[in-house]
Amino acid sequence: MTDIKGTTRVCGLIGNPVGHSISPAIHNNLAALTDNDMVYTTFKVEQGDVATAVKGAYSLNILGLNVTVPHKSEVIGALVDIDPLAKAIGAVNTLVRTDGGYKGYNTDILGLARELEEENIELEGADVIILGAGGAARAITFLCASRKAARVYLLNRSVDKAESIAEAVNNHFHNECVVPMNIKDYASIPGNGYVVIQTTSVGLYPDVNSAVIEDEEFYKKAAVGVDIIYNPAVTKFMKLINAQGKKSFNGLKMLLYQGISAYELWNDCRISKENADKVYKILLKDLGIEEA
Numbered sequence: 374m375t376d377i378k379g380t381t382r383v384c385g386l387i388g389n390p391v392g393h394s395i396s397p398a399i400h401n402n403l404a405a406l407t408d409n410d411m412v413y414t415t416f417k418v419e420q421g422d423v424a425t426a427v428k429g430a431y432s433l434n435i436l437g438l439n440v441t442v443p444h445k446s447e448v449i450g451a452l453v454d455i456d457p458l459a460k461a462i463g464a465v466n467t468l469v470r471t472d473g474g475y476k477g478y479n480t481d482i483l484g485l486a487r488e489l490e491e492e493n494i495e496l497e498g499a500d501v502i503i504l505g506a507g508g509a510a511r512a513i514t515f516l517c518a519s520r521k522a523a524r525v526y527l528l529n530r531s532v533d534k535a536e537s538i539a540e541a542v543n544n545h546f547h548n549e550c551v552v553p554m555n556i557k558d559y560a561s562i563p564g565n566g567y568v569v570i571q572t573t574s575v576g577l578y579p580d581v582n583s584a585v586i587e588d589e590e591f592y593k594k595a596a597v598g599v600d601i602i603y604n605p606a607v608t609k610f611m612k613l614i615n616a617q618g619k620k621s622f623n624g625l626k627m628l629l630y631q632g633i634s635a636y637e638l639w640n641d642c643r644i645s646k647e648n649a650d651k652v653y654k655i656l657l658k659d660l661g662i663e664e665a
Contacts, residue, residue: 382411383433384639387426387448388441391415395656396439399632402655406648409640411436418444427451431474437639438468438475439632445508452477461545462515464508467635478638481509482516484631485599491646492622494568494597496520502562502594503527504585504610505572506534506553509601513570514538518546526567528556559591569614571600576608584609592617600624606662625662629653 386396392415400413418426423444428451430438440448445464449455452465453474459465465477489496501522503510506529517525525542529535535553542551554562569592575585591613592598598614603625611621629652633644657663 377412378410380410382436384411384413384435384437384439385430386413386415386439386441387418387423387430388415388444389417389419391417391441394441395628395659396632398656398659399629399652400636402652403633403636403644403648406651407640407642407644411640420444420447423447424451427468427475430468431470436470437635439635440466440468449477451475458482458515458519461541462512464512466631467638469638478635479512480631480634480638481627482512483634484627484629485513485601486516486520487630487634488622488626489599491626492597492620494599496522496568498523500564500567501525502559502567502569503572504556504570505529506531506538507572510572511538511541513572514542514551515545518542518548518550522550525551526562527551527553528559529553530556556585559586559588562594565594566596567594569595569598571598571602571608571610574602576600576605576610577602578604581605582609584613587613589613589616592619595619597621599627601627603628603662604660625656625660626653629656 386394394415397413404411445466448465454476456478459477459479462479464479467478467480468475496517497520499522501517527535527539532555539551539553543549573585575583595614597619598621600608600610601624602608603623606623614621
């Protein structure tokens with residue numbers, strides 16, 4: 374247990390709801406492992422109150438904040454500075470204290486990038502399929518383009534949402550690497566060897582027997598699969614990937630590493646893989662998940 378003193382720095386999460394968050398487990402364990410005089414908690418903030426909350430946090434000398442739904446876009450108006458990629462994505466999940474206010478970053482994409490690096494999944498020159506066109510898909514599409522993926526097929530039931538993301542990403546990077554498609558047309562994607570990233574809520578507990586694409590033929594296109602869902606630990610999407618003899622990964626390490634990236638920004642440090650692995654095992658235990 375952290376010994377909270379008058380010198381203890383405070384970080385936290387703003388959103389609504391926040392009671393279910395595992396971010397306190399990530400950051401308080403990181404603080405303990407690195408002997409850092411910091412504590413992390415959650416703050417429920419209603420829509421419309423975000424700017425007031427951010428201004429108050431700064432006045433209270435809060436070191437940094439994470440931001441979760443539904444405030445990742447609204448918070449941008451309360452910042453004094455923003456990372457260019459976070460600005461392009463249009464979503465911020467980490468606030469770092471600077472002179473006069475907070476600077477915003479998107480560590481969601483940093484978390485996925487670090488997970489992929491750890492698993493030796495290379496995006497540069499890769500062909501990618503992204504399932505879904507929500508906020509997570511938008512951030513991941515920007516990540517793939519920023520890491521010079523060769524081609525990104527963005528599949529969604531509402532094609533207009535995929536088209537909107539594709540236009541934003543292609544315009545930002547001045548290329549045409551992102552191809553929006555209706556998800557029902559998946560069979561027309563040429564070849565195989567794709568990094569397939571599942572960003573929808575289909576398959577999330579308790580809907581454990583569903584996948585956004587059920588056709589086994591689709592999964593023959595995959596070289597590897599990544600699901601941003603972590604409950605259940607092995608989703609239907611992952612099982613379909615595994616049935617083709619390919620590796621699959623859930624979203625828990627992405628969640629861990631987005632937290633680690635925020636922690637590093639707040640504390641100007643680098644978390645070792647050893648400490649990251651320790652926190653990962655703690656999260657598995659807390660969530661009742663058996664390690665693969």
